[in-house]
Amino acid sequence: MSYEFSxxxxxxxxxxxxxxxxxTLLVSLVSIAISVVLGTVCACLRLFKVxxxxxxxxxxxxxxxxxxxxxxxxxxxxxxxxxxxxxxxxWSGVLALSLxxxxxxxxxxxxxxxxxxxxxxxxxxxxxxxxxxxxxLVALPIGLRVCIPxxxxxxxxxxxxxxxxxxxxxxxxxxxxxxxxxxxxxxLEMFLxxxxxxLTIVLLLSAAVRRLEAVLQAPxxxx
Amino acid sequence: xxxxxxxxxxxxxxxRGGIQALRDVDLTVASGEVVVVLGPSGSGKSTLIRCxxxxxxxxxxxxxxxxxxxxxxxxxxxxxxxxxxGMVFQNYALFPHLNVLGNITLAPRRAGIMRRAExxxxxxxxxxxxxxxxxxxxxxxxxxxxxxxxxxxxxxxAMQPKVLLFDEPTSALDPEMVGEVLAVMxxxxxxxxxxxxxxxxxxxxxxxADRVIFMDQGEIVxxxxxxxxxxxxxxxxxxxxxxxxxxxxx
Ligand SMILES: Nc1ncnc2c1ncn2[C@@H]1O[C@H](COP(=O)(O)OP(=O)(O)OP(=O)(O)O)[C@@H](O)[C@H]1O
Ligand SMILES: [Mg+2]
Numbered sequence: 001m002s003y004e005f006s007x008x009x010x011x012x013x014x015x016x017x018x019x020x021x022x023x024t025l026l027v028s029l030v031s032i033a034i035s036v037v038l039g040t041v042c043a044c045l046r047l048f049k050v051x052x053x054x055x056x057x058x059x060x061x062x063x064x065x066x067x068x069x070x071x072x073x074x075x076x077x078x079x080x081x082x083x084x085x086x087x088x089x090x091w092s093g094v095l096a097l098s099l100x101x102x103x104x105x106x107x108x109x110x111x112x113x114x115x116x117x118x119x120x121x122x123x124x125x126x127x128x129x130x131x132x133x134x135x136x137l138v139a140l141p142i143g144l145r146v147c148i149p150x151x152x153x154x155x156x157x158x159x160x161x162x163x164x165x166x167x168x169x170x171x172x173x174x175x176x177x178x179x180x181x182x183x184x185x186x187x188l189e190m191f192l193x194x195x196x197x198x199l200t201i202v203l204l205l206s207a208a209v210r211r212l213e214a215v216l217q218a219p220x221x222x223x
Numbered sequence: 224x225x226x227x228x229x230x231x232x233x234x235x236x237x238x239r240g241g242i243q244a245l246r247d248v249d250l251t252v253a254s255g256e257v258v259v260v261l262g263p264s265g266s267g268k269s270t271l272i273r274c275x276x277x278x279x280x281x282x283x284x285x286x287x288x289x290x291x292x293x294x295x296x297x298x299x300x301x302x303x304x305x306x307x308x309g310m311v312f313q314n315y316a317l318f319p320h321l322n323v324l325g326n327i328t329l330a331p332r333r334a335g336i337m338r339r340a341e342x343x344x345x346x347x348x349x350x351x352x353x354x355x356x357x358x359x360x361x362x363x364x365x366x367x368x369x370x371x372x373x374x375x376x377x378x379x380x381a382m383q384p385k386v387l388l389f390d391e392p393t394s395a396l397d398p399e400m401v402g403e404v405l406a407v408m409x410x411x412x413x414x415x416x417x418x419x420x421x422x423x424x425x426x427x428x429x430x431x432a433d434r435v436i437f438m439d440q441g442e443i444v445x446x447x448x449x450x451x452x453x454x455x456x457x458x459x460x461x462x463x464x465x466x467x468x469x470x471x472x473x
Contacts, residue, residue: 123316126276127330127382128306131298137329141320 009186010193020176021197027090027172028159031097035158036151038098039105040144044135046106047113057106064103070164072096077168093165101158105151112147113139145216152209156202163198173197226290227251228386228417229275235283236270236441244270246441247284252386252419257412259428259449260421262438263464268421271438272388275419276308277301289385306334309379313391315371317363317378323350324359327378334382342381349377353407369400373407380411387411389420425468429453437461 042057064072077092087095116139124134166175177190229252236245244267252258260268273279274286274294281294288304296304317326327346331337337345350356353373363371372392379387389408393401405427412418412431422428428435428449435452437445437460445458456462 117316119312119314119316120318122278123310123312123318124330125302126278126305126308126310127378128302128334129330130302133333137333138318138320142318145320 003188005188006186007189009184009189013180013190013193016176016180017173017193017197020171020173020194021201023170023175024159024162024172025201027093027097027165027170028162031094031101031162032155032158034094034098035101035105035154038102039107039109039151039154040140042102042106043109043113044140046110047139048131048135060099061103061106064100069096069100069161070167072100073164073168089165089168089170092168093162093170097158097162097165100161101154104154104157108147108150108154109143111150112143112145114143115146116142145213148209148213148216152206155209156205159202159205160198225254227287228254228256228289229419230287231275231284233284234271234274234281234286236267236274236279237282244441245274245281248441248443250436250443250446252417254385254417255415256433257418257431258420258434258436259432260419260436260438261423261425261428261464262436262444266438267441268438269390270441272310272390272419272421275386275388276305276310278310306336306382307385309382309384309387311372311375311379311387311389311392313394315368315375315395317371317375319363321363322359323355323361323363323366323374326363326374327381330378331381336382345381346377349380350374352410353377354403367400368396369403372396372400372404376404376407376411380416386417386419389418389422391421391423393422393424423468425453437464439464 042061045054045057048054073093073096076087076096077089080086080092120138120142121134124138125131129137162172163174165172166178169175173194177194180190181187229250231248231250234245234248235243237243248267248271250258250271260271262268270279274281275288277293277296277298284294286293289307291304293301293304318329321329324343324346327349328337328339328342331342331345332339347356347359350359353376355370355373355377358366358370358374363374366374376392392408393404396404401424405424408418408420408427409431420427420432432449435447435449436443437452437456437458439460445452445456445461447457452461453465456465
């Protein structure tokens, strides 16, 4: 049997695909934002070796990086629901992706902070700056800039991994494609289409981050 | 009599691993005095001045800064003490993401000492004094080492400290830039700023110091006026050190 590739079929599916794309973007961007904040906080806890919290951050990173995302996702979606703490598909997905990305961003930001010359902390302290101000005004502006490329990598992974959310019924791109395939068996068309869409948003995200990097690199503001 | 700005007595510092970096150091510095600390590598010069602003903890003896007992105090209380103690580092340690003005105004503004406009006026006045009036918006990476160190001096001065600590401020500089930094330091010395300078610049020690301290193996071996120290050193170790230096300079 020969398979006839049908562009019109893809065309007909665009409204569905757009709905899926919207959900993918929403889930991904919210998760990326949370994961950046979470990673930054955990990295700072570890930098200042805050008792207890820094150990918790270390264990969290280790746990997230050593277990499959799909297991984490099921744990949050089904596991919490069985405890009566069900969050629903969307927020379970956001939580799982945020925690997952947050673990990697912890390592990314840690790397960035490690690149901040040690002498700057002594300089800041000797000027009478509080450690928290040193962190906010010196270490993070320098360290976060350094780790932008690494955070971009993690963000791209979060975006791609949002496709796992189809497993818990979140109507994102992959879910939409699977649904159409289940009805119409147009596998090539649908998976090619969403593949190209994922590719496009990854490229756009990368370009946006490169712009951001250039903007942050250039001016040496007064604080 | 006015109370000395810095009173150090029987100060000891043992690093983890058992290295005794300071042994029973006694030192009193009066307001307006310029003290130059000399000594071979590893003699404890950096450790001594880092103890004065709490960048190192001490393991014995006592330090008073402006009358306040500081050894063993919390970081929170150190912050208050450090407002009165400026430090200039060998490698400048400027904040690379800020321009010249940002480097100088960051601490005065954030420590709540000055408003932005006031801090910037003061920064401009200081930059003018060190001959960098035209560099206020320059990124620090675009400056030469000598210029960066002069900015670092301005940054420390902007906090209006009671004493300035210098840890080999010219050691990382190319020879042709040493002079411009020493000129600024001499000027500060003349203006009556209290300074403790670790340096290998004998010319500066001779011309600017009120007192020279020679350290070796964690001890203050000799303390004298520059005239006496350079022309008639008392201790055998001082003599050997000066011989070594003069052979280098020749
Ligand atoms: N953080 C540290 N941990 C362990 N030992 C240290 C530390 N810092 C300094 N020391 C040791 O303490 C001694 C005094 O060091 P210090 O840096 O004060 O000497 P210095 O006179 O400033 O020397 P230099 O001219 O090389 O700068 C040295 O033996 C040094 O190895
Ligand atoms: Mg030293």
